[in-house]
Amino acid sequence: MPELPEVEVTRRGFADAIAGARVTRVTLGKPLRWPLGLAPEALQGARVQTVLRRGKYLLMHLLHESGEPGVLLWHLGMSGRLAFLPRDCAAPGVHDHFDLHTTHGVLRLHDPRRFGAVIYAPSEREGLAYKLLAHLGVEPLEPGFDALAFANALRSRRAPIKQVLLAGDVVVGVGNIYASECLFLAGIRPTTSACSISRSRALRLHQAIIDVLSHAVSYGGSTLRDFRDPSGQAGYFQLEAKVYDRAGLPCRVCGTPIRLIRQGTRSSFFCPACQKR
DNA sequence: CAGTGGCCCTGAGCGC
DNA sequence: TGCGCTCAGGGCCACT
Numbered sequence: 339m340p341e342l343p344e345v346e347v348t349r350r351g352f353a354d355a356i357a358g359a360r361v362t363r364v365t366l367g368k369p370l371r372w373p374l375g376l377a378p379e380a381l382q383g384a385r386v387q388t389v390l391r392r393g394k395y396l397l398m399h400l401l402h403e404s405g406e407p408g409v410l411l412w413h414l415g416m417s418g419r420l421a422f423l424p425r426d427c428a429a430p431g432v433h434d435h436f437d438l439h440t441t442h443g444v445l446r447l448h449d450p451r452r453f454g455a456v457i458y459a460p461s462e463r464e465g466l467a468y469k470l471l472a473h474l475g476v477e478p479l480e481p482g483f484d485a486l487a488f489a490n491a492l493r494s495r496r497a498p499i500k501q502v503l504l505a506g507d508v509v510v511g512v513g514n515i516y517a518s519e520c521l522f523l524a525g526i527r528p529t530t531s532a533c534s535i536s537r538s539r540a541l542r543l544h545q546a547i548i549d550v551l552s553h554a555v556s557y558g559g560s561t562l563r564d565f566r567d568p569s570g571q572a573g574y575f576q577l578e579a580k581v582y583d584r585a586g587l588p589c590r591v592c593g594t595p596i597r598l599i600r601q602g603t604r605s606s607f608f609c610p611a612c613q614k615r
Numbered sequence: 616c617a618g619t620g621g622c623c624c625t626g627a628g629c630g631c
Numbered sequence: 632t633g634c635g636c637t638c639a640g641g642g643c644c645a646c647t
Contacts, residue, residue: 371642394642504641513641514639604641
């Protein structure tokens with residue numbers, strides 16, 4: 339479900355409210371993609387410092403009572419959703435697999451498919467957390483996302499540009515919805531080999547990624563099926579989508595029917611007239 | 616090293 | 632109404 343905009347909207351939905359809270363207890367449901375990495379009781383008493391985002395991961399920095407730091411890495415997978423609930427909220431349901439009880443409220447991970455995870459690490463630089471974060475590309479909404487460096491990175495990739503964007507090792511956070519949207523905005527066909535894209539068109543794609551993602555964040559993300567921010571609010575970017583999930587419908591720019599193709603196991607949407615190569 | 620496909624898991628939607 | 636198939640917003644890992 340969640341790509342960068344949904345994860346960022348999720349973060350903004352509870353980061354300030356949970357900052358400074360003390361962990362009172364943790365309750366677990368069914369196993370997630372990876373085990374927590376420490377006994378849940380060991381989180382008791384820890385203070386939440388900040389909640390940051392790296393790609394599609396949320397990084398919750400903790401300070402234990404002992405004075406030692408720690409990090410909880412949250413990933414929403416395909417179907418994960420976080421809710422920040424009152425301390426006296428209802429007991430977890432069948433798909434609620436991680437409740438972080440704190441003095442400010444309960445952060446609950448609801449994840450029917452369980453592709454998500456909550457992972458503890460002493461710091462981002464150690465263990466599984468390090469392994470998961472080490473190969474991530476640059477953040478598209480930060481100054482480090484350099485246009486020329488992006489164009490250069492594409493030159494060494496002969497895979498289709500859509501798959502290079504999804505891989506996340508050049509730039510992070512662009513998932514299946516926004517990859518199609520960015521390529522439409524840049525006028526590039528998803529099947530085009532990344533290394534065959536000219537410098538000027540790569541620069542257009544760089545700008546399209548920034549525009550699409552920042553626009554999506556400001557619309558509260560996309561709610562196609564079930565995305566909700568931590569207060570339960572849906573996103574509205576799907577109403578703005580130019581191609582995603584619009585197979586057979588007229589292109590909003592030129593009226594040509596939007597085409598659906600399969601790349602690997604994922605579907606891609608494009609306008610055959612606006613995206614000629 | 617880069618690229619491809621399998622796989623993890625549950626639920627919804629569709630055709631028959 | 633029920634069954635079986637396909638597909639869904641992610642991404643690791645084994646293999647070529």
